Amino acid sequence: MSTIQVLKPKFHVEECLDQIRQCLEQGWTGSGGKTVELENAWKTYTGHPNACYLNSNTAGLHLAVNILKRKYGWQDGDEIISTPITFVSTNHAILYENLHPCFADVDEYLCLDPVDVERKINEKTRAVMFVGYGGRVGKLEQILALCKKHGLHLILDAAHMAGTRVNGVFPGTWEGVDVTVYSYQAVKNLPTGDSGMICFADAELDAQCRMVSWMGINKDTYARTTVQGSYKWNYEVDYLGFKYNGNAVMAAIALAQLPYLDEENARRRELVAIYDQVFSQNPKIQIIQTPYPQECAYHIYEIAVPDREGLLSELAKNDIYGGVHYRDNTEFSMYRYAQGTCPHAHEISQHLITMPLHLYLTNQDVERIAAIVNEFVK
Numbered sequence: 189m190s191t192i193q194v195l196k197p198k199f200h201v202e203e204c205l206d207q208i209r210q211c212l213e214q215g216w217t218g219s220g221g222k223t224v225e226l227e228n229a230w231k232t233y234t235g236h237p238n239a240c241y242l243n244s245n246t247a248g249l250h251l252a253v254n255i256l257k258r259k260y261g262w263q264d265g266d267e268i269i270s271t272p273i274t275f276v277s278t279n280h281a282i283l284y285e286n287l288h289p290c291f292a293d294v295d296e297y298l299c300l301d302p303v304d305v306e307r308k309i310n311e312k313t314r315a316v317m318f319v320g321y322g323g324r325v326g327k328l329e330q331i332l333a334l335c336k337k338h339g340l341h342l343i344l345d346a347a348h349m350a351g352t353r354v355n356g357v358f359p360g361t362w363e364g365v366d367v368t369v370y371s372y373q374a375v376k377n378l379p380t381g382d383s384g385m386i387c388f389a390d391a392e393l394d395a396q397c398r399m400v401s402w403m404g405i406n407k408d409t410y411a412r413t414t415v416q417g418s419y420k421w422n423y424e425v426d427y428l429g430f431k432y433n434g435n436a437v438m439a440a441i442a443l444a445q446l447p448y449l450d451e452e453n454a455r456r457r458e459l460v461a462i463y464d465q466v467f468s469q470n471p472k473i474q475i476i477q478t479p480y481p482q483e484c485a486y487h488i489y490e491i492a493v494p495d496r497e498g499l500l501s502e503l504a505k506n507d508i509y510g511g512v513h514y515r516d517n518t519e520f521s522m523y524r525y526a527q528g529t530c531p532h533a534h535e536i537s538q539h540l541i542t543m544p545l546h547l548y549l550t551n552q553d554v555e556r557i558a559a560i561v562n563e564f565v566k
């Protein structure tokens with residue numbers, strides 16, 4: 189039996205190399221060419237009206253906060269309600285812009301709980317940062333209703349949601365979502381090396397994002413180079429921008445991977461169904477519920493067990509490597525000010541273990557892993 193890792197990206201190597209070859213032959217590895225192709229392909233795939241390719245989701249979350257702050261005149265110290273169960277990027281993005289992450293608790297889906305979100309809204313609240321945890325849409329609809337009621341904006345961290353739909357629609361395109369940010373990081377559902385996509389609902393904000401992601405320069409180099417006739421060297425710098433643009437080599441990989449995303453997500457759902465089936469027989473194992481499970485792009489599969497450390501070592505004895513994904517962010521020294529404000533998140537985060545979930549696993553692998561887990565957790 190060979191080693192089983194918790195996550196393992198699958199690359200369609202020949203298609204990737206083909207795309208990269210085209211990119212190299214075009215002689216353009218920066219922003220432009222393949223990045224424009226990918227933005228168009230992503231808009232077609234998701235239904236987002238705008239898409240701007242970036243070097244990461246983290247950069248995108250920062251830009252989302254930066255641009256909404258400028259647009260709506262938010263002040264330093266204003267608050268964004270966010271989740272403690274996430275990768276720290278989500279919350280760092282708020283701090284980059286001198287705003288304050290106000291933590292709300294998570295629900296049975298490990299996504300923000302609308303009841304606690306409403307409790308935490310105060311006169312300084314400007315927005316909600318929602319993470320579609322594990323690919324789940326959670327109660328985003330209710331959160332959007334709350335945002336409408338209280339005049340708040342919504343940023344969707346869709347790092348786990350590449351391919352998630354609800355009744356055929358990408359939740360990031362729902363009315364009321366100001367901006368959605370996807371990740372194509374190395375182990376995400378659409379893996380590249382590192383990159384991401386930011387999708388503003390508003391075309392004007394998308395245009396601004398293009399400038400801010402490229403040092404604040406009002407014309408990208410590709411546009412200046414490909415404009416007919418002479419090189420249009422003249423440009424203006426309107427914003428203190430960042431070097432956050434995505435590059436064509438990463439975009440080439442994403443273009444090769446994208447046609448497989450839906451069938452790969454369907455395969456993830458099959459594997460999840462096997463785990464669920466076995467674990468639902470065991471009262472000591474808590475399965476994390478999923479709304480619209482038939483359309484979820486499961487990025488990670490977690491369960492809550494009484495003795496996580498014990499289970500991790502038991503799996504390791506079998507050369508199977510489970511994982512622990514995200515610690516409750518309020519345990520980190522820089523977010524400790526919020527300790528005790530999200531009791532459910534705190535409690536469950538000590539019991540969550542990530543089971544192997546990737547496209548190299550066979551049904552038999554998952555049955556074997558599930559049997560080992562089931563045997564151990566008694």
Ligand SMILES: *Cc1c(COP(=O)(O)O)cnc(C)c1O
Nearest residue numbers: 244245246275277347371373384
């Ligand atoms: C991976 C991840 C990010 C960061 O994505 P990058 O593309 O690596 O910057 C942000 N939020 C969540 C929930 C993630 O899982």
